[in-house]
Amino acid sequence: MEYIEIIxxxxxxxxxxxxFLGSLGLIRMPDVFNRIQTGTKATTLGTMLTLLGIGxxxxxxxxxxxxxxxxVLVTNPVSSHVLARAxxxxxxxxxxxxxxxxxxxxxxxxxxxxxxxxxxx
Amino acid sequence: xxxxxxxxxxxxxFVTWMLLNNKFDIQIVGVGLVVSLFVSFAxxxxxxxxxxxxxxxxxxxxxxxxxxxxxxxxxxxxxxVARRVIAPSLPINPGIVEVETQLKTKIGxxxxxxxxxLTPGTLSMDIKDDKxxxxxxxxxxxxxxxxxxxxxxxxxKYLKVIYG
Numbered sequence: 001m002e003y004i005e006i007i008x009x010x011x012x013x014x015x016x017x018x019x020f021l022g023s024l025g026l027i028r029m030p031d032v033f034n035r036i037q038t039g040t041k042a043t044t045l046g047t048m049l050t051l052l053g054i055g056x057x058x059x060x061x062x063x064x065x066x067x068x069x070x071x072v073l074v075t076n077p078v079s080s081h082v083l084a085r086a087x088x089x090x091x092x093x094x095x096x097x098x099x100x101x102x103x104x105x106x107x108x109x110x111x112x113x114x115x116x117x118x119x120x121x
Numbered sequence: 122x123x124x125x126x127x128x129x130x131x132x133x134x135f136v137t138w139m140l141l142n143n144k145f146d147i148q149i150v151g152v153g154l155v156v157s158l159f160v161s162f163a164x165x166x167x168x169x170x171x172x173x174x175x176x177x178x179x180x181x182x183x184x185x186x187x188x189x190x191x192x193x194x195x196x197x198x199x200x201x202v203a204r205r206v207i208a209p210s211l212p213i214n215p216g217i218v219e220v221e222t223q224l225k226t227k228i229g230x231x232x233x234x235x236x237x238x239l240t241p242g243t244l245s246m247d248i249k250d251d252k253x254x255x256x257x258x259x260x261x262x263x264x265x266x267x268x269x270x271x272x273x274x275x276x277x278k279y280l281k282v283i284y285g
Binding site for chain 1: 137139140141142143195196198199202203205206207211213214215216217218219234235238239242244245246247254256258260263
């Protein structure tokens with residue numbers, strides 16, 4: 001086994017760890033927006049590192065891998081932004097831990113750090 | 122600035138084609154040149170997506186600086202998410218705040234919103250004129266100016282040079 005293949009394998013492993021943490025976040029987070037947060041960040045870097053590792057193992061695929069990485073990097077935030085926006089517009093509730101929601105047309109609640117949120121009616 | 126659009130889209134198409142093929146045959150280069158020239162003339166003779174992009178040496182240097190800053194933030198954001206997910210108490214303090222951008226062009230705002238999404242604990246949700254609504258996983262300050270300073274400023278100084 002060549003040196004660069006070992007590096008590629010390690011990079012792929014790190015990528016899959018990030019992907020695993022992202023999916024763990026999907027289960028653990030309390031509402032849809034926080035789930036999208038973890039989902040986007042972890043899948044972007046996880047996919048990038050996984051692809052990069054494969055590119056290091058198969059050096060002749062490097063060009064295609066670079067195109068794929070750029071594509072993932074550009075499109076992943078857009079899709080998550082659209083999901084979050086649509087979720088907010090159809091009124092999916094935020095978690096009770098939420099401290100402020102400037103997007104709602106109601107007057108903003110001012111909450112200091114550590115204060116408990118009053119329930120809105 | 123019609124030619125700038127055509128030239129930039131030609132370079133983009135041609136580089137993508139070469140990366141996908143990954144070899145330097147005369148046939149492949151020839152086909153790539155002809156097809157990407159044709160496509161960029163046919164499609165991009167009226168588009169204006171690249172017209173505000175700064176291609177002077179300063180713009181290019183700032184593009185690379187921006188790229189490194191962005192990569193650092195991406196890795197930081199992943200470590201941050203990993204820490205929050207693993208911690209048993211789930212330390213989140215989420216909220217939606219409003220930030221303001223000084224970027225004028227559409228592509229600049231697009232890149233800024235994408236960068237915000239990929240940086241620690243923030244997710245851009247909606248954009249109205251120069252206001253971006255950001256879902257922030259750990260709200261430290263809901264005030265507009267302070268949130269802008271915290272979230273936007275680190276990218277804006279580079280993007281202002283590149284995209285205006």
